[in-house]
Amino acid sequence: MMLDRRRLLTSALTLGAMHAFPGLSLAQARPLVFATFTGSWEEAHKAVLVPAFRKANADAAIVLDPMLSVDQIAKVNAAKANPPIDVMLHDPGPALVAIGQDLVDPFPADKSAYYKDLIPEAQDAMGPAPFFQVVGLTYNPETVKTPPTSWADLWKPEFKGKVGITNLNSTLGTGWLVEIARMRGGSEANVDEGFKALEELKPNLAAVAANPGALATLFQQGQIDISPGNFNAIQILKARGVPVEFVAPKEGAIAFKTTIHIVKNSPNKELAFKLIEAALSPEVQTTLMNSPYLIVPTNTKVAMSGEIAKVLAKDTAELKKKFVFQDWKKINEQRASWIEKFNRDIKI
Amino acid sequence: MKSATAASTTAPRDVTSFSLGLALPLGAAFAIFFVLPLAQLFYLSLHNDTAATVWGLGQYIKFLTDPFSLSVLGATLLLGAEVTLACLVLGYPIAWLYQRSGSRVQTLIIMIVLLPLLTSVVVRTFAWIVILGRQGIINSVLQSLGLIGTPLRMIYTQGGLIAALAQVQMPLMVLPLITAIGRIDPNLSDASASLGAGSWRTFVKVMLPLSMPGIIAGCTLTYAAAITAFITQSLVGGGQMLFMPMYLYQQASTLQNWPFAAAISIIFLFAVLAIVALFSTLGRRARGYGDAR
Numbered sequence: 280m281m282l283d284r285r286r287l288l289t290s291a292l293t294l295g296a297m298h299a300f301p302g303l304s305l306a307q308a309r310p311l312v313f314a315t316f317t318g319s320w321e322e323a324h325k326a327v328l329v330p331a332f333r334k335a336n337a338d339a340a341i342v343l344d345p346m347l348s349v350d351q352i353a354k355v356n357a358a359k360a361n362p363p364i365d366v367m368l369h370d371p372g373p374a375l376v377a378i379g380q381d382l383v384d385p386f387p388a389d390k391s392a393y394y395k396d397l398i399p400e401a402q403d404a405m406g407p408a409p410f411f412q413v414v415g416l417t418y419n420p421e422t423v424k425t426p427p428t429s430w431a432d433l434w435k436p437e438f439k440g441k442v443g444i445t446n447l448n449s450t451l452g453t454g455w456l457v458e459i460a461r462m463r464g465g466s467e468a469n470v471d472e473g474f475k476a477l478e479e480l481k482p483n484l485a486a487v488a489a490n491p492g493a494l495a496t497l498f499q500q501g502q503i504d505i506s507p508g509n510f511n512a513i514q515i516l517k518a519r520g521v522p523v524e525f526v527a528p529k530e531g532a533i534a535f536k537t538t539i540h541i542v543k544n545s546p547n548k549e550l551a552f553k554l555i556e557a558a559l560s561p562e563v564q565t566t567l568m569n570s571p572y573l574i575v576p577t578n579t580k581v582a583m584s585g586e587i588a589k590v591l592a593k594d595t596a597e598l599k600k601k602f603v604f605q606d607w608k609k610i611n612e613q614r615a616s617w618i619e620k621f622n623r624d625i626k627i
Numbered sequence: 628m629k630s631a632t633a634a635s636t637t638a639p640r641d642v643t644s645f646s647l648g649l650a651l652p653l654g655a656a657f658a659i660f661f662v663l664p665l666a667q668l669f670y671l672s673l674h675n676d677t678a679a680t681v682w683g684l685g686q687y688i689k690f691l692t693d694p695f696s697l698s699v700l701g702a703t704l705l706l707g708a709e710v711t712l713a714c715l716v717l718g719y720p721i722a723w724l725y726q727r728s729g730s731r732v733q734t735l736i737i738m739i740v741l742l743p744l745l746t747s748v749v750v751r752t753f754a755w756i757v758i759l760g761r762q763g764i765i766n767s768v769l770q771s772l773g774l775i776g777t778p779l780r781m782i783y784t785q786g787g788l789i790a791a792l793a794q795v796q797m798p799l800m801v802l803p804l805i806t807a808i809g810r811i812d813p814n815l816s817d818a819s820a821s822l823g824a825g826s827w828r829t830f831v832k833v834m835l836p837l838s839m840p841g842i843i844a845g846c847t848l849t850y851a852a853a854i855t856a857f858i859t860q861s862l863v864g865g866g867q868m869l870f871m872p873m874y875l876y877q878q879a880s881t882l883q884n885w886p887f888a889a890a891i892s893i894i895f896l897f898a899v900l901a902i903v904a905l906f907s908t909l910g911r912r913a914r915g916y917g918d919a920r
Contacts, residue, residue: 446866500760
């Protein structure tokens with residue numbers, strides 16, 4: 280009697296699981312799954328990229344499944360032969376991990392109508408970059424009367440107890456450390472000078488946030504007056520009435536590529552390619568560049584306008600002059616040991 | 628003795644004699660969604676490299692021989708102890724007051740205790756950022772009273788974190804205490820007083836031992852919740868205060884070092900289990916104490 284019940288329960292559970300995870304039995308006939316990021320990325324992609332893709336592809340079925348890069352990698356890794364995601368979106372660090380773990384297919388650049396128009400930094404055989412994220416200086420214009428012009432301004436005595444940074448968990452935190460190391464003669468392979476600079480920054484540090492999002496809260500609460508910050512995040516804060524301004528430092532604003540990849544063994548490769556095409560197209564990039572999204576385009580055919588033209592760059596030539604790109608392959612090699620050092624040394 | 632045996636014959640059936648089959652659905656869910664992943668985690672932690680191909684105890688050796696990692700574990704366990712102590716010291720009087728009040732005040736106290744449970748942890752934590760910030764309530768009051776010149780730094784400090792965690796976890800302490808204190812016969816303290824004991828002595832010798840089961844239960848719950856409170860720890864504690872949940876997240880999420888993250892989880896799990904076991908041993912002894920009236 281007991282055994283029967285148990286067997287019944289097991290089969291019920293199996294049926295339930297198959298129902299809950301239809302991917303187990305129906306691999307082929309599913310819509311295109313695009314794993315974008317959560318938050319403003321999801322909003323922008325839902326409002327602009329998805330409609331553009333569907334219009335160009337006879338209303339093909341597509342599902343947005345927003346999640347962090349790490350989760351995308353974990354999910355694809357768990358089912359390499361039959362991945363639940365077709366298109367992945369990544370920051371530079373995780374992108375290299377995904378490529379290193381053999382989870383992505385090369386992008387068929389010769390088939391693409393837009394790939395050749397991308398600025399060279401955005402072209403990558405394993406997956407092009409449809410967008411840039413830009414990191415510069417963020418400050419509160421109500422308390423900081425003279426706008427900062429350089430990363431070095433963070434060390435000024437007038438900002439004692441007013442500076443916020445993030446730890447190295449984020450792309451922003453790690454990229455910024457590399458940049459201040461470069462400012463003092465270091466490089467992606469050697470950030471010792473950066474750590475020395477951090478040590479000197481300690482009297483000025485008001486907060487080391489656990490993630491870039493927490494920096495926003497600290498600005499709102501007046502806890503910090505100046506910090507490195509992400510252009511997009513700042514524009515969103517500004518639109519909500521928080522007194523913040525973004526400026527590109529004279530050393531150059533740090534540009535991170537956000538790359539888009541076709542997942543290896545995806546059952547929807549053709550549609551995946553079409554989605555990436557839509558993301559690279561000047562039409563989509565132009566819409567996303569304008570308010571309220573303010574996402575920096577990578578296609579040279581997009582004419583810069585609005586806030587981006589005003590604060591960042593008027594055209595591609597100026598963009599290339601004002602942006603610095605980093606070698607994340609080199610950064611990834613040592614990132615673990617930097618994080619360890621940061622954990623140990625940075626206590627305020 | 629005689630009355631005790633008489634009571635046991637008329638008492639309802641002992642709960643342990645019911646069929647275990649009733650626990651099967653929950654048991655199966657636990658096996659599939661908890662025990663199995665845990666076993667997988669343990670399996671993963673027994674690998675020396677990040678790709679999990681080489682077997683070995685390297686991750687455990689790395690953690691247990693690294694003074695920094697051990698200090699993170701120590702800081703986490705200490706944080707739990709501080710929060711638990713704060714909850715106990717602040718929560719006991721509330722539970723006490725509850726038992727001494729009329730029904731209207733009791734409803735009010737229960738409302739106040741339960742209210743935090745009805746809002747999300749994230750909201751409660753953000754409220755603490757507003758309270759502790761440079762332009763927060765505490766700083767502006769102190770400044771307007773002229774007690775301080777420049778705002779105090781309270782957010783991203785250990786003290787601020789303990790205050791926030793203590794508030795967030797307080798219901799977990801107060802509710803078991805209310806139950807435990809409610810079970811104490813009020814005549815006992817009167818008896819103690821009529822036999823000449825002062826109120827302090829009555830409290831230490833009578834009330835405290837009898838409420839021990841509630842104290843142990845409350846402490847176990849608060850402790851476990853405080854050390855694993857990832858959200859509050861990272862939002863109020865900030866990025867430079869490293870505790871086990873953030874350490875684990877960093878290794879798994881940023882560095883993709885899953886075997887080390889798995890080893891950290893297992894070590895953390897056993898450290899917490901050891902402390903919970905300690906609490907429950909104390910609880911068993913206290914229960915014997917409590918019954919020996």
